Amino acid sequence: MPTIQADGCPIHVEVDGPEQAPVLMLSNSLGTDLTMWDDQVGPFTRQFRLVRYDRRGHGKSGVPEGPYTMQRLGKDALAIMDGLGLKTVNWCGLSMGGMVGMWLGANAPKRIDKLILSNTSAYMGGARDLWNERIQTALGPGMPAMVDGILERWFTKEFRERNPKVMARMREMVLKTPPKGYAACCEGIRDMDQRESLGHIQAPTLIIAGRHDPATTVEVAESMQSRIPGARLAVIDAAHIANVERPQEYGDTVLKFLTGK
Numbered sequence: 676m677p678t679i680q681a682d683g684c685p686i687h688v689e690v691d692g693p694e695q696a697p698v699l700m701l702s703n704s705l706g707t708d709l710t711m712w713d714d715q716v717g718p719f720t721r722q723f724r725l726v727r728y729d730r731r732g733h734g735k736s737g738v739p740e741g742p743y744t745m746q747r748l749g750k751d752a753l754a755i756m757d758g759l760g761l762k763t764v765n766w767c768g769l770s771m772g773g774m775v776g777m778w779l780g781a782n783a784p785k786r787i788d789k790l791i792l793s794n795t796s797a798y799m800g801g802a803r804d805l806w807n808e809r810i811q812t813a814l815g816p817g818m819p820a821m822v823d824g825i826l827e828r829w830f831t832k833e834f835r836e837r838n839p840k841v842m843a844r845m846r847e848m849v850l851k852t853p854p855k856g857y858a859a860c861c862e863g864i865r866d867m868d869q870r871e872s873l874g875h876i877q878a879p880t881l882i883i884a885g886r887h888d889p890a891t892t893v894e895v896a897e898s899m900q901s902r903i904p905g906a907r908l909a910v911i912d913a914a915h916i917a918n919v920e921r922p923q924e925y926g927d928t929v930l931k932f933l934t935g936k
Contacts, residue, residue: 681754687735688728688755692720697788699723699933700764702752702772704794704916705860706818706825706849708734711769714922715929722934726764728755730771732856741859745867749778756786765933767791769918770891771860777869780876789933790876793883794915796891797869797899806865813854813861822849829916831887841919873902880906881932883925885913907932 678685689709699719703711709727719725729736731743731751752775756764765788768776773795780790799806812820826835826845835842880903884896893910900906909928913920930936 677758679755679758681731681751684731684737684739684751686728686731686737686751686755688726688759690724690726690759691716692724694724696720696722696724698726698761698764700726700728700752700756700761700766702728702730702766702768702775703733704770704772705864706733706852706857707845707916708848708851711845711848711916711919715918715926718923718926718930722930723765726755726759726761728752730775730860732859733852738853738856738859741855742862742866743856743859744863745774745778745869746782748775748863749782752779753783753786762786763788765789765791767793767929768795769793770795770915771864774864774867774869777873777876780878780880781869781872782875784875784877787878790878790880791883791929791932792880792899794885794888794891794917795899796895797873797902798867799864800866800868803865806861810858810861810865813858817854818850818852818857822846825849828889829914830920831914834914834920845916845919870902873899874904876903876906879932881929882906882908883917883928884908884910885915885917885920886910887912887914888917890915 766776773792884893911917918925
């Protein structure tokens with residue numbers, strides 16, 4: 676799989692599916708790598724050329740000094756598109772991946788065909804102290820001190836209890852996240868405010884919310900929907916990492932929006 680340079684940072688990319696199919700680019704959450712989309716690879720590649728990547732500071736990508744702003748992360752996504760020779764893509768981003776998608780939709784509108792913003796928010800600056808605490812913990816005690824709280828926010832109690840193998844996989848993903856990369860992304864989220872730019876998004880947009888998501892709530896999704904012209908909203912019976920907790924429902928929701936079927 677290719678490694679693409681984005682202003683000197685190596686970005687790990689994986690591409691699957693038919694070469695001539697329309698492209699769907701996936702962008703994952705803070706504290707994960709591209710394997711968080713594994714459940715969607717089979718269904719999505721039946722109709723799409725699938726592009727997944729580890730954002731800077733995560734997975735097999737480089738970990739340059741932060742902070743990583745949404746503009747920086749958006750330009751990384753554009754570097755991937757350019758490196759693969761892609762003029763346009765459909766975009767599905769979850770949590771931080773959705774934040775990057777908002778930046779692309781508002782600032783690179785000609786590159787985005789359809790836009791899916793999942794379990795995300797345009798503004799989280801009201802919790803600056805929380806983000807500063809996470810940054811300090813990541814750079815101090817490290818990811819082991821944070822992983823239990825992260826998984827509790829990501830998944831409902833019922834799902835955690837019923838799926839120990841999935842939880843072990845997600846725990847390992849968090850623990851492997853480079854603390855410097857995690858902290859640099861936290862800085863970007865802390866300092867982000869994209870509320871006013873939402874009105875500039877031109878692409879057909881679907882917002883996905885988790886009914887039990889404590890971080891990016893249904894109310895947050897509804898507020899975003901009101902700012903993006905013509906945006907649709909789908910609510911899934913899950914917490915924050917909805918594509919892992921409800922993989923089939925999530926995949927069906929995305930494909931229905933993208934294909935109109």
